[in-house]
Amino acid sequence: MTSGNLINPSWFELDTSRGYESKSLKIYMRLTVLFSEYITLVPALILAVRQLRRLSRVISWEAVIAFTAILLQPGLLLIDHGHFQYNSVMLGFMVAAIAAMLHGNAPQSCLFFVAALGFKQMALFYAPAVFAYLLGTCLFPRLDVWRFTKIAIYTACAFLALYLPFLLGIAYDISRNVPTPYEHEVPPLLKMVPGSVVVRKFVYPYILQVTQSIHRIFPFSRGLFEDKVANIWCAIHASGLWKLHKYDSSILSRAALGVTLLAILPPCLVIFLRPQRQNILLAFATCAWGFFLCSYQVHEKNVLLPLLPMTLLLASEKGLSYDVRAWVGFANALGSWTMYPLLKRDGLSIPYAVLTLLWLWLLGLPPSSLSVYSSKFKGAKDLQSWIKIIHLLFYTVMMLWHLGELFVPAPGRFPHMWVVVNVVVGAGGFACCYLWCLWNLLIRSNVLSSFGYNNIVYADKKSQ
Secondary structure: OHHHHHHOHHHHOOOOOOOOOOHHHHHHHHHHHHHHHHHHHHHHHHHHHHHHHHHHOOOHHHHHHHHHHHHOOHHHHHHHHHHHOOHHHHHHHHHHHHHHHHHOOHHHHHHHHHHHHHHOHHHHHOHHHHHHHHHHHHHOOOOOHHHHHHHHHHHHHHHHHHHHHHHHHHHHHHHOOOOOOOOOOOOHHHHHOOHHHHOOOOOHHHHHHHHHHHHHHOOHHHOOOOOOOOOHHHHHHHOOOOOHHHOOHHHHHHHHHHHHHHHHHHHHHHHHHOOOHHHHHHHHHHHHHHHHHHOOOOOHHHHHHHHHHHHHHHHOOOOOOHHHHHHHHHHHHHHHHHOHHHHHHOOOHHHHHHHHHHHHHHOOOOOOOOHHHHOOOOOOOOOOHHHHHHHHHHHHHHHHHHHHHHHOOOOOOOOOHHHHHHHHHHHHHHHHHHHHHHHHHHHHOOOOHHHOOOOOOOOOOOOO
């Protein structure tokens, strides 16, 4: 905003700039997206890919291919540069946190994760897995009090730095006798604060504003979902299996909380009991998929959160193998496809088609190529038949859906027919991605070794 004021102060004038649009302003705003991406996400990806290459002993050319594929992730490019948002900044901080974890620097990872959380509260999708991993490194294979203390201090200092300008602003308003905003709207969290603290006039504005900000982070007052999104709640409601609008919001929020906890509990337990660095990406991806599929007030763009750690698997050991490449490509193709109704409203149909098809072609995936499903190099393990059937079935449905949506108008009785099909199919595909990530997490962590599922034991001597 400061740099924008130097160019044209009218762009950001209070009240009068509302609804102001011009080509120069649009160019400036989109350049800020590009600039912020290059100072956050790109350096973080370089560090993360380097750490993954060192940890997994990936050769140079495979790391370069993986980095290129991650950087050109179609869903993120379309949302940030087309739909115009700054998700790359939050994801960049998160990738930096992952890179710090892979390097074994847990306190530093706390700083980056708090930065991601402070920039966009969507980073809460990773929070349980991050907490479980960091706590697990303090307890296993032995108790490390000093590590726990450093993590706690770094986290507390990061949140204090995050809230300090906010608190100083409150103090400044108090000194000028400015009325406290929302003084007639008491957030629910404030009711939990002891009355003896609340009644103190000096403390009350700080407590009110902090609890109000926390209340805004959790959107329980906005409904189970707004737009049609490919998670289980919208799929159930939109398909007509169970109309959820007849239930009270408190019941729906509790149901969403319960189902979400069930979905994220397995990956969090695994990464807590087996805090190995090679399991971080799968644990974070599984946890984020659980949130996306089951949590309250999910948006289409939230699919970028599970896609990020899942796409980073391309830079890990056997990341360009048929299995990992097929599933990562499938998840990204499905993610872009479920966001298509949103992208279409923004006039991004052509960029969507070009970017998605180009990315899939570069990885040898349908509909541009069938090399992953039809050929096999010497020494490479072929995909199982049921995986081929599931993936090719979904790819076929996605292509037929585009043809139908383009040439067959929805009947008057079902005006949202094509969007509903998109939601239901997308939710089913994302559930498959969740199960694949969870299954591979269980195998890689050797949790299933007692049942006969063995996996390569990764050397991770510096993880503790």
